[in-house]
Amino acid sequence: MALESEERPNQSITKFESMLKTDDVYFFDAEDFEEIIHHYLNHGKIALAKKAIKIGLQQHPDSTALKLLHIEVLVFENNLEVAEHMLDELQLLETSNEEIYIQRANIYSKKDNHEAAVSLLQEALTISDECFDIYSLLGMEYLFMDDFKMAKESFMKCVSFDEQDYSSLYNVIYCFEFLEDYDGAINYLNEYLERNPYCEVAWHQLGKQYYVKRMYEKALTAFDFAIISDDNFMGAYYEKGKVLEKMGKFEEAIENYETTLALEDPTSHTYLRIGRCYEKLGSDDMAKHHYYKTVHEDPLLDKGWLVITEFYYRKEEYAKALHYINKALNIDGDNPDYWNKCGKIHVAMCNFDEADLAYKQAVDMGSYDLETWLSWASVSQRAENYNAAIEILSQAQELFSDSSEIAYKKAGLYLMMGDKINGRIGLMKALKQNFTQLHLFQKEFPQFDGIGWIQQLIDASRKASR
Known part of the structure; x- marks a missing residue:
């Protein structure tokens, strides 16, 4: 089993690295080499892992475990033919080694033959005493196949083996969401929370399901329990802010958003939401202050420039609105929504030639909604170019x-x-x-x-x- 990535190198790893710096050759047990290789793989140090594999196989040429680690690296680097040949040789010697089936499944997965990968992983289940990793791999294969029902069942088995496996828990809920089975997700999470009442991750996910179903009071309760379980859980404060915003409780929403800013580095999206809350409260100066913080935090966030544009458009300050929509277009000139907004601003300013160009760009960029066409025709109509308006409508x-x-x-x-x-x-x-x-x-x-x-x-x- 691989070491956790945060574990500190032990004596074997220190000894191995010392050996690499000298011309000396030290002897290691095969198990030591496994530990060394897993350490490097977990830290993404593939070159060092390959060195350890090479030396390990020189000292222990018959070690199946080291050969399988070699195969794992070959698969990772897409040397699939060499990996398959090695697996063929290994399987002649060991017909009941589940890791052989797992690596073959990985190869098929790399080749986008996910059905074959699933079949091999199911064979591995019949001969393995440790099914956790296999079910996790099965879940991913089913996701590749868009079989969310089977993926969900596989990840559920992972959670049943280890209820602290939050990665699998997230995947279970992802499958429920993709299937739009929000009630199923709620039932599953409530059952999980009966066994793990202080799991902030589960409370957080439960709150998100209630939010989707517009059950805002229950969503608030869930996020509160997530915060009780971990008062530094930034995501819970942020999601709670979204719920309060939906409920029209803008001042409370701002408090929760500001808590996230205190817990972690500020994000442009958080400033954006705070600005919207202040605008709903009628505090335009504070709204503008936070909108500008949005684009200061992330100048490439086109949504930030757009929200400032919309702010000034609502205030009928069209020159400023035009300035900021041009900022958004400079970042994403292929966005039809921005060209639509640009067209509306030019219409408000009676710049009909510019408005005509903007709506044409919106259509060219893929805006095929009816409102765009009608607005474009109306521009030519207001300019008394009726032939052009009729052509657009045709x-x-x-x-x-x-x-x-x-x-x-x-x-x-x-x-x-x-x-x-x-x-x-x-x-x-x-x-x-x-x-x-x-x-x-x-x-x-x-x-x-x-x-x-x-x-x-x-x-x-x-x-x-x-």
């Missing part, structure tokens, strides 16, 4: 053929141009498509209310829709 209809919003807007634009033929055809199609959305046309184009032929079309469509 493109949009290829994506949203059932949209009555597009149909009514397009009909109105034809009428704005004085094109009564296409206006009439377009309005007839829109009325037939969705008569109940007529109010969209009447609201945007009130100048056409009361026109005889239009009213006749509406009356006829009203009768037909009954």
Whole structure:
């Protein structure tokens, strides 16, 4: 079994490193070499591990354990053919060594043949007295296969072997979450907590499940128990702050967020949340103070620049909003949401050419939501470039053929141009498509209310829709 990474080197390791510095050759037991190799592997010192393996096999050429460690390193370095050949030779001598099956499974996993890896690991289970590591490997293989139900069951077995195995506990909850079985996760965690009532990790995970289900009071209780179990548990304070924020208890939320800042190095996301809380409380100066701290802490956090942009946009300080959305675009110029926001700001400033360019960029970057197309068409409409607006809406209809919003807007634009033929055809199609959305046309184009032929079309469509 591998040594824990934090364990200090023992006498064998000190002796081995001393040997490497001289021309002397010291003799070690095979078990000593195993210990030395595990130490280097746990510390990521692959070159030293390989030296220990080489010398170890020179002194103990028949050691199966050392050969398997050699194979483990070969697999790690993707020397799979050599590793397989060595395994073939070993298996002729030892047919009941589960580590041979495990290393073969690792090779298949490296080759993305996870079904074969699972089959080998299940064989290893039949001959192994220590199943913990095998179930952990099985769980990972099932995750690779997107079989979250089997992965969950495998990691549950790991937890049943060692209830302090928090890595497996996290994986169990991850599987529950992916399966969207939040009730199952809650039941599992409550049962676990009956046996381990002071496990801050389990309380923390339980609180997150309640949060997803919007059971905020229960989530608060769970996070409080996590904090009671470990009053330095930064994650519990942060998640508690999120719950309080959802409940509108912004001052309490700020207190919890600030506690996280005292416990660990400050993060831009925490400053961002504090700023939002202050803004909800109407304390604009404190909100701005923390928003600026957000981008000071992480200048590359595009969300930080965006939240400052939105702050000034809401305050109708459009020049400042434009300055900061450009900061966000400089960081992530491929983000369609930022181009959308940029377009809205230019519209507010009556910069229609710039707004047109921004919405075009948003579409080019993959923003295919209907609102983007309608906003883009409205820019050309406000600039009285009705042909361009109609062209934009025609493109949009290829994506949203059932949209009555597009149909009514397009009909109105034809009428704005004085094109009564296409206006009439377009309005007839829109009325037939969705008569109940007529109010969209009447609201945007009130100048056409009361026109005889239009009213006749509406009356006829009203009768037909009954």
